[in-house]
Amino acid sequence: MNTETQPFQGSLTDNSPDRKGHFGIYGGSFIAETLMDPVSELQEAYERYRLDNEFIAEFEWELKNFVGRPNPLYHARRWSQELGGAQIWLKREDLNHTGAHKINNTVGQALLARRMGKKRIIAETGAGQHGVATATVCARWGMECIVYMGEEDIVRQAPNVFRMKLLGATVVPVTSGSRTLKDALNEAMRDWVGNVDDTFYIIGTAAGPHPYPTMVRDFNSVIGKEIREQSIEHTGRLPDAIIACVGGGSNAIGAFHPFLDDREVSLIGVEAGGDGLETGRHAAPLSTGKPGVLHGNRTYLMEDDAGQIIETHSVSAGLDYPGVGPEHAWLKDIGRVQYVAVTDREALDATHKCCRIEGIIPALESAHALAHAVKIAPALSKDKNIVVNLSGRGDKDINTLADIEGITL
Amino acid sequence: MTRIATCFAQAAGRKLLVPYITAGDPDLDTTLALMHTLVRAGADVIELGVPFSDPMADGPVIQAACERALKHRVTLTQVIDTVKRFRESNQDTAIVLMGYLNPVERLGYARFATLAREAGVDGVLTVDMPPEEAADLVDELRKNDLDSIFLLSPTTPDARLKQVCELATGYIYYVSLKGVTGAANLDTAEVAGKVTHIQSFTDIPVAVGFGIRDARSAAAISQTADAVIVGSALVALIGEHAGNPETMHSTLHDLVNGMRLAMDRSAGAAA
Numbered sequence: 059m060n061t062e063t064q065p066f067q068g069s070l071t072d073n074s075p076d077r078k079g080h081f082g083i084y085g086g087s088f089i090a091e092t093l094m095d096p097v098s099e100l101q102e103a104y105e106r107y108r109l110d111n112e113f114i115a116e117f118e119w120e121l122k123n124f125v126g127r128p129n130p131l132y133h134a135r136r137w138s139q140e141l142g143g144a145q146i147w148l149k150r151e152d153l154n155h156t157g158a159h160k161i162n163n164t165v166g167q168a169l170l171a172r173r174m175g176k177k178r179i180i181a182e183t184g185a186g187q188h189g190v191a192t193a194t195v196c197a198r199w200g201m202e203c204i205v206y207m208g209e210e211d212i213v214r215q216a217p218n219v220f221r222m223k224l225l226g227a228t229v230v231p232v233t234s235g236s237r238t239l240k241d242a243l244n245e246a247m248r249d250w251v252g253n254v255d256d257t258f259y260i261i262g263t264a265a266g267p268h269p270y271p272t273m274v275r276d277f278n279s280v281i282g283k284e285i286r287e288q289s290i291e292h293t294g295r296l297p298d299a300i301i302a303c304v305g306g307g308s309n310a311i312g313a314f315h316p317f318l319d320d321r322e323v324s325l326i327g328v329e330a331g332g333d334g335l336e337t338g339r340h341a342a343p344l345s346t347g348k349p350g351v352l353h354g355n356r357t358y359l360m361e362d363d364a365g366q367i368i369e370t371h372s373v374s375a376g377l378d379y380p381g382v383g384p385e386h387a388w389l390k391d392i393g394r395v396q397y398v399a400v401t402d403r404e405a406l407d408a409t410h411k412c413c414r415i416e417g418i419i420p421a422l423e424s425a426h427a428l429a430h431a432v433k434i435a436p437a438l439s440k441d442k443n444i445v446v447n448l449s450g451r452g453d454k455d456i457n458t459l460a461d462i463e464g465i466t467l
Numbered sequence: 468m469t470r471i472a473t474c475f476a477q478a479a480g481r482k483l484l485v486p487y488i489t490a491g492d493p494d495l496d497t498t499l500a501l502m503h504t505l506v507r508a509g510a511d512v513i514e515l516g517v518p519f520s521d522p523m524a525d526g527p528v529i530q531a532a533c534e535r536a537l538k539h540r541v542t543l544t545q546v547i548d549t550v551k552r553f554r555e556s557n558q559d560t561a562i563v564l565m566g567y568l569n570p571v572e573r574l575g576y577a578r579f580a581t582l583a584r585e586a587g588v589d590g591v592l593t594v595d596m597p598p599e600e601a602a603d604l605v606d607e608l609r610k611n612d613l614d615s616i617f618l619l620s621p622t623t624p625d626a627r628l629k630q631v632c633e634l635a636t637g638y639i640y641y642v643s644l645k646g647v648t649g650a651a652n653l654d655t656a657e658v659a660g661k662v663t664h665i666q667s668f669t670d671i672p673v674a675v676g677f678g679i680r681d682a683r684s685a686a687a688i689s690q691t692a693d694a695v696i697v698g699s700a701l702v703a704l705i706g707e708h709a710g711n712p713e714t715m716h717s718t719l720h721d722l723v724n725g726m727r728l729a730m731d732r733s734a735g736a737a738a
Binding site: 078086088089091093095096234235240241244247248251252253254255348349350351352353354356359361363364365366368 | 519520521522523524525526527530534537540542543544567568569570571572573574594595596597599600617618619620621622623624627631642645646647650
């Protein structure tokens with residue numbers, strides 16, 4: 059398989075992915091035979107409704123009235139001044155209903171599930187944000203909701219587990235493998251295989267078999283579209299750079315996609331560097347991994363020499379995943395997006411800075427993007443504008459932050 | 468003629484029995500010994516599971532077997548090497564490697580196919596690689612005279628069924644139920660209807676697996692299927708008797724042999 063970097067000519071948004079969901083050599087549909095039919099049913103439904111005016115209007119109505127969009131593009135003046143270089147702008151996905159970008163996608167997929175006549179919804183979750191966003195839309199439309207969550211994560215993220223239960227969802231503990239997000243995804247796939255007739259699987263990130271990476275990207279592209287409009291409104295032009303954290307990569311691809319053909323806009327994805335890339339204890343497949351196949355798509359993976367998936371580490375549960383969405387893998391290879399990693403320590407420092415200087419508690423995931431902005435802003439001139447996608451709020455992380463400082467809440 | 472084709476050709480009306488075990492569970496030496504036990508009990512083809520960290524299509528029994536095998540880092544090349552050792556004393560029983568794509572991707576398709584052929588592997592079934600994505604691997608397997616085995620399921624529509632039959636060699640693996648391996652909701656009458664339907668599209672033998680756990684279900688399925696696959700029921704015994712090799716071999720032998728006898732009796736009664 060040729061994975062050499064190939065300079066890409068022409069539009070990056072036309073025909074990507076191809077008809078079968080390939081972004082270059084990445085993506086595709088690597089799933090067991092029993093799922094081929096429900097996945098192709100989903101492909102057909104998505105192909106139809108993505109161009110359906112009534113569907114689009116309903117989606118936009120929900121984003122405005124239920125999610126609370128548009129959220130602001132906020133000029134972090136004090137922090138920009140302190141850094142002494144480029145202006146930092148925060149795209150406030152943390153202000154969405156349920157506190158993160160995840161709701162953009164679950165609203166879209168729930169509307170699709172309703173049109174397909176599916177009444178039973180399943181989902182996987184790591185930190186619990188996607189689980190909460192799924193439980194929320196299921197309550198909103200009266201659908202049964204089952205969320206698979208690793209046993210380890212259930213202990214680490216108890217408040218989100220309770221939120222899901224309040225919203226009427228059933229949370230199923232996953233005890234196989236490493237008992238974290240990847241195993242929750244395996245278990246949701248197994249549920250789907252056994253219940254293909256009435257079940258819709260709402261995947262939470264821009265990965266999985268085609269059409270998930272495209273569909274999740276499209277539903278989250280509202281982020282990038284708003285950044286474009288708001289940037290022009292505030293500064294009269296497009297931003298010079300957009301920075302977003304990348305676990306599976308749904309907030310990042312949503313922020314980046316509307317800018318892929320604007321080559322003058324730098325796009326930077328930030329992976330979880332954990333204890334540091336050199337330690338091996340991290341969750342940065344694009345920075346250090348190799349292409350392989352997991353969870354229905356070909357992409358960069360954290361794996362050992364024998365092709366077994368290895369355990370990842372990040373202080374941020376939402377980035378603690380050994381794979382990444384296939385479009386990111388492709389954008390890395392063609393060089394359109396730059397992917398970097400920041401460590402747990404750097405992300406934690408940025409979290410505290412954001413709290414104290416801007417009065418915003420960011421999610422630990424989003425703090426990775428902030429940390430990279432802190433690194434590059436001082437060297438840039440003051441007339442440059444950097445947009446950081448603040449993908450979620452940090453209330454969910456207060457226990458983690460307290461633990462690190464040895465404080466019991 | 469490949470070894471799998473020979474197995475079916477020589478069956479002469481007798482239905483083939485295809486046990487599955489996970490390689491390296493509890494260790495590779497035991498796997499090798501168990502393969503010989505399976506042959507003595509009446510196995511015609513052995514499906515040797517290649518352990519994977521994320522076995523998405525498997526139920527709890529085979530997941531646990533994968534975890535046991537991976538505890539001591541069993542690799543795809545070691546599994547292939549176990550087949551080579553098996554071939555030192557057995558040239559007749561066909562061996563199919565069954566697993567997930569990523570270990571094969573990591574080794575490289577061409578290298579994998581060459582090593583597998585040299586070791587005496589006969590066929591390859593990659594659970595998470597549908598025919599749509601399989602062209603490159605199938606090419607390499609063909610170059611090495613290895614059969615490409617594909618799955619069909621109760622959800623496969625006829626148009627796809629035709630395509631799969633055109634690409635598949637060796638046998639077609641019909642997944643008898645909507646679910647993961649070892650699930651409990653097997654409906655033998657419904658399976659019989661489906662198998663007959665598939666056979667109307669192709670001359671390739673149809674093997675049936677998922678949910679077959681005892682002599683009775685094996686005999687019932689063998690009324691229509693060309694081969695019967697049993698996996699989780701055997702893997703459960705291996706897990707249960709991990710500390711006692713003697714019991715492990717005898718219980719495994721008795722279950723497989725019971726299936727063999729029930730299938731042969733059922734064939735005799737039908738004739």
